Amino acid sequence: xxxxxxxxxxxxxxxxxxxxxxxxxxxxxxxxxxxxxxxxxxxxxxxxxxxxxxxxxxxxxxxxxxxxxxxxxxxxxxxxxxxxxxxxxxxxxxxxxxxxxxxxxxxxxxxxxxxxxxxxxxxxxxxxxxxxxxxxxxxxxxxxxxxxxxxxxxxxxxxxxxxxxxxxxxxxxxxxxxxxxxxxxxxxxxxxxxxxxxxxxxxxxxxxxxxxxxxxxxxxxxxxxxxxxxxxxxxxxxxxxxxxxxxxxxxxxxxxxxxxxxxxxxxxxxxxxxxxxxxxxxxxxxxxxxxxxxxxxxxxxxxxxxx
Amino acid sequence: xxxxxxxxxxxxxxxxxxxxxxxxxxxxxxxxxxxxxxxxxxxxxxxxxxxxxxxxxxxxxxxxxxxxxxxxxxxxxxxxxxxxxxxxxxxxxxxxxxxxxxxxxxxxxxxxxxxxxxxxxxxxxxxxxxxxxxxxxxxxxxxxxxxxxxxxxxxxxxxxxxxxxxxxxxxxxxxxxxxxxxxxxxxxxxxxxxxxxxxxxxxxxxxxxxxxxxxxxxxxxxxxxxxxxxxxxxxxxxxxxxxxxxxxxxxxxxxxxxxxxxxxxxxxxxxxxxxxxxxxxxxxxxxxxxxxxxxxxxxxxxxxxxx
Numbered sequence: 120x121x122x123x124x125x126x127x128x129x130x131x132x133x134x135x136x137x138x139x140x141x142x143x144x145x146x147x148x149x150x151x152x153x154x155x156x157x158x159x160x161x162x163x164x165x166x167x168x169x170x171x172x173x174x175x176x177x178x179x180x181x182x183x184x185x186x187x188x189x190x191x192x193x194x195x196x197x198x199x200x201x202x203x204x205x206x207x208x209x210x211x212x213x214x215x216x217x218x219x220x221x222x223x224x225x226x227x228x229x230x231x232x233x234x235x236x237x238x239x240x241x242x243x244x245x246x247x248x249x250x251x252x253x254x255x256x257x258x259x260x261x262x263x264x265x266x267x268x269x270x271x272x273x274x275x276x277x278x279x280x281x282x283x284x285x286x287x288x289x290x291x292x293x294x295x296x297x298x299x300x301x302x303x304x305x306x307x308x309x310x311x312x313x314x315x316x317x318x319x320x321x322x323x324x325x326x327x328x329x330x331x332x333x334x335x336x337x338x339x340x341x342x343x344x345x346x347x348x349x350x351x352x353x354x355x356x357x358x359x360x361x362x363x364x365x366x367x368x369x370x371x372x373x374x375x376x377x378x379x380x381x382x383x384x385x386x387x388x389x390x391x392x393x394x395x396x397x398x399x400x401x402x403x404x405x406x407x408x409x410x411x412x413x414x415x416x417x418x419x420x421x422x423x424x425x426x
Numbered sequence: 427x428x429x430x431x432x433x434x435x436x437x438x439x440x441x442x443x444x445x446x447x448x449x450x451x452x453x454x455x456x457x458x459x460x461x462x463x464x465x466x467x468x469x470x471x472x473x474x475x476x477x478x479x480x481x482x483x484x485x486x487x488x489x490x491x492x493x494x495x496x497x498x499x500x501x502x503x504x505x506x507x508x509x510x511x512x513x514x515x516x517x518x519x520x521x522x523x524x525x526x527x528x529x530x531x532x533x534x535x536x537x538x539x540x541x542x543x544x545x546x547x548x549x550x551x552x553x554x555x556x557x558x559x560x561x562x563x564x565x566x567x568x569x570x571x572x573x574x575x576x577x578x579x580x581x582x583x584x585x586x587x588x589x590x591x592x593x594x595x596x597x598x599x600x601x602x603x604x605x606x607x608x609x610x611x612x613x614x615x616x617x618x619x620x621x622x623x624x625x626x627x628x629x630x631x632x633x634x635x636x637x638x639x640x641x642x643x644x645x646x647x648x649x650x651x652x653x654x655x656x657x658x659x660x661x662x663x664x665x666x667x668x669x670x671x672x673x674x675x676x677x678x679x680x681x682x683x684x685x686x687x688x689x690x691x692x693x694x695x696x697x698x699x700x701x702x703x704x705x706x707x708x709x710x711x712x713x714x715x716x717x718x719x720x721x722x723x724x725x726x727x728x729x730x731x732x733x
Contacts, residue, residue: 205607300512302630303655323609324631327655343729345650348610348634379733386732422650423730425693426686 121160121185121233122371124151124364125225125250126240126263127197128165128189132213133399134202137353143400144175146197147240147263150357153404154364154391155238156182157412159371162231164188164250168196168219178405187228192219207352208322225250236371238363239283241265244275251282259376261285261367262314263360269296281313285381287363289320302327306341316381318366318388320359322346328385335378342378344385345422347393347415354399358392361404365391390415428467428492428540429678431458432532432557433547433570433667434504435472435496439520440706441509444660450707451482453504454547454570457664460711461671461698462545463489464719466678469538471495471557475503475526485712494535499526514659515629532557543678545670546590548572551582558589566683568592568674569621570667576602588620592688594670596627609634613648623688625673625695627666629653635692643685651692652729654700654722661706665699668711672698697722 126148133140148165155161162185167175171191179186197220200213225246237254239247239262251260262283268276269292276296280286286309290302296312297305302319306329309317315334320326325345366388373380390412394403433455439448455472462468469492474482478498486493504527507520532553544561546554546569558567569590575583576599583603587593593616597609603619604612609626613636616624622641627633632652673695680687697719701710 207608301514301657301659303657306655307657321631324628325650329655340725340728341655343632343652345730348613348636348648350608350610350614352608382732418647420732421647423652424732425689425727 120235120371121162122155122236122238122367123162123164123188123227123231123234123254124148124155124238124240125164125247126151126238126242126360127220128167128171129197129199129220130170131356131400132198132200133354133356135207135354136203136205137351138399140354140399142198144178145199145357145400147360149401150360150395150404151238151240151364151367152179152184153182153401154361154395155368155371156184157391157407157409158365158368158387161185161368162188162234164190164225164227164231166190166192166219166223168192168194171196178401181405185231188226188231190226192222194219196220201356203355207355210356227253235259236367237261238367239263239279240360241268244268244272244279247279248275248282251279259284259370261287261363263287263363264292266292266295277312280309283314285316285318286314287318287320287359287366289322289359293317293319318385320362323348325389326362326385328381330378330381335376335381342382342385344382344389345419346389347418347422349393349396352396355396357401358395361395362388362392365389386416386419387412390419427542427678428469429462429543429545429674430469430471430534430538430541430561431455431462431545431547431671432471432554433458433545433549434527435474435478436504436506436527437477438663438707439505439507440661440663442514442661443510443512444658445706447661447706449505451485452506452664452707454667456708457667457702457711458545458547458671458674459486459491460489460708461668461702462675462678463491464698464714464716465672465675465694468492468675469495469541471497471532471534471538473497473499473526473530475499475501478503485708488712492538495533495538497533499529501526503527508663510662514662517663534560542566543674544568545674546570546586547667548575551575551579551586554586555582555589558586566591566677568594568670570594570670571599573599573602584619590621592623592625593621594625594627594666594673596629596666600624600626625692627669630655632696633669633692635688637685637688642683642688649689649692651689651696652726653696654725654729656700656703659703662703664708665702668702669695669699672696693723693726694719697726
């Protein structure tokens with residue numbers, strides 16, 4: 120089954136303690152799509168500028184990602200520059216040039232309308248709502264957001280959350296959205312806003328999925344997946360989007376939609392995030408094999424499972 | 427088999443968003459002993475003052491903890507006061523009155539000399555080394571330390587680490603001890619200092635155990651245990667010491683000493699820590715049943731195990 124991803128395609132300039140990369144392909148929809156492409160058919164809706172080359176487009180095509188939804192606009196592609204200090208948990212932004220992304224209005228090709236799974240990347244909540252409404256018949260919608268929208272477009276975000284089945288955000292975003300410093304309480308409050316499941320990403324500590332009582336089978340116990348302790352994280356950029364791609368891609372590859380599938384999806388999210396940080400940009404995500412992914416999944420399992 | 431715990435007994439005054447408790451029984455050896463007492467025989471070496479009442483001693487006796495090693499000294503028992511802000515991860519110290527603890531010289535009763543397991547609580551590394559040396563024949567030594575000793579008694583601590591089999595510290599301590607901001611690299615560097623296993627506690631994110639290659643069976647993959655997402659943490663004081671008590675107590679209760687036992691011990695550490703934070707001070711740790719512990723262990727398992 121296919122996943123439709125809406126979000127950003129960008130060129131990133133990144134400095135980390137392990138080195139640097141200039142104007143490399145990035146953006147939330149890019150990382151998401153590449154990660155998801157190892158599990159299922161992926162379609163992308165995004166906007167790029169005149170500087171988006173055939174080489175860049177080929178990164179998607181080599182992974183059989185449907186690029187008919189990539190809109191071309193006059194001007195330059197979204198550019199972001201950032202650096203990471205020795206503690207790799209937080210990016211410091213050096214510059215943000217929205218360029219063509221500033222006026223992005225997602226247009227969904229008619230061939231995409233039968234997508235069964237939808238991922239609303241981190242864009243304005245009103246655009247997320249419009250896309251979700253247009254894609255009426257999807258089976259499951261995943262969504263992302265960020266502090267900027269929680270603070271600046273709160274009302275619109277509250278409307279979006281009613282349409283999102285699984286929200287994927289990090290600790291700080293969950294606490295800010297709920298206005299509560301306890302993660303467990305914040306989770307319950309966010310679930311009360313609409314989503315049937317909430318994935319909170321803890322960076323190097325993994326992720327937790329919280330379930331609305333009863334929706335995905337009996338019980339509402341949360342579930343935790345680890346992250347891999349990695350000695351050299353080269354570049355954390357895109358880890359969260361790769362996580363979302365692995366998570367949604369795995370779900371879309373399964374016939375059933377239940378608690379066990381979502382738990383495994385959480386592991387595959389961690390697996391895809393762990394590959395991304397091993398190289399700069401999308402480099403590692405471009406060259407994986409199914410064997411790499413299954414081997415890493417087994418390592419994640421050994422990392423947490425008692426005999 | 428029995429565990430000997432050396433550390434502090436104190437009276438704590440604690441303020442948290444959930445309330446307050448004045449002059450309640452606390453201290454690293456107290457939390458450790460109570461947690462370990464649900465798994466195995468426990469013996470304690472500590473010092474108290476003239477204000478240590480029969481009621482306080484009965485808390486240990488009711489859990490069948492051997493208190494012959496509690497030394498009585500002229501003066502007052504160690505007192506600590508602290509508070510927690512809304513983010514419960516870090517205690518702010520209001521006062522520290524070392525009192526009789528300042529001159530603490532652990533004296534090990536001859537009846538304790540056959541203890542097979544030893545836990546060196548957070549005291550001066552020179553005292554830890556002296557105790558370990560005196561307890562020549564122990565099968566496994568666990569140890570704790572803190573930033574204060576890492577900075578002020580570094581040389582002595584390096585000597586202690588050569589005698590400790592399993593070191594239990596938190597993220598910040600591991601990074602400071604190794605002088606490395608990557609947790610995975612820090613772990614390897616600490617293992618190079620002597621311990622055969624290193625437990626790094628991540629607070630609300632659980633804990634990871636790193637193994638020296640080959641010591642506890644084949645392989646050196648780390649292992650992670652979760653912490654329970656708890657909506658109301660009443661008082662985090664003693665959670666780390668309770669973790670150590672559950673961890674060491676479980677190990678001491680087993681005949682074998684291998685990787686699987688240490689992995690399960692990590693889960694039981696999390697289990698005991700999760701009980702402690704539910705009430706102020708040692709209240710919850712005084713009244714558990716084996717059924718409570720096994721039920722919580724199952725919840726921890728469900729929290730992380732795929733079918």
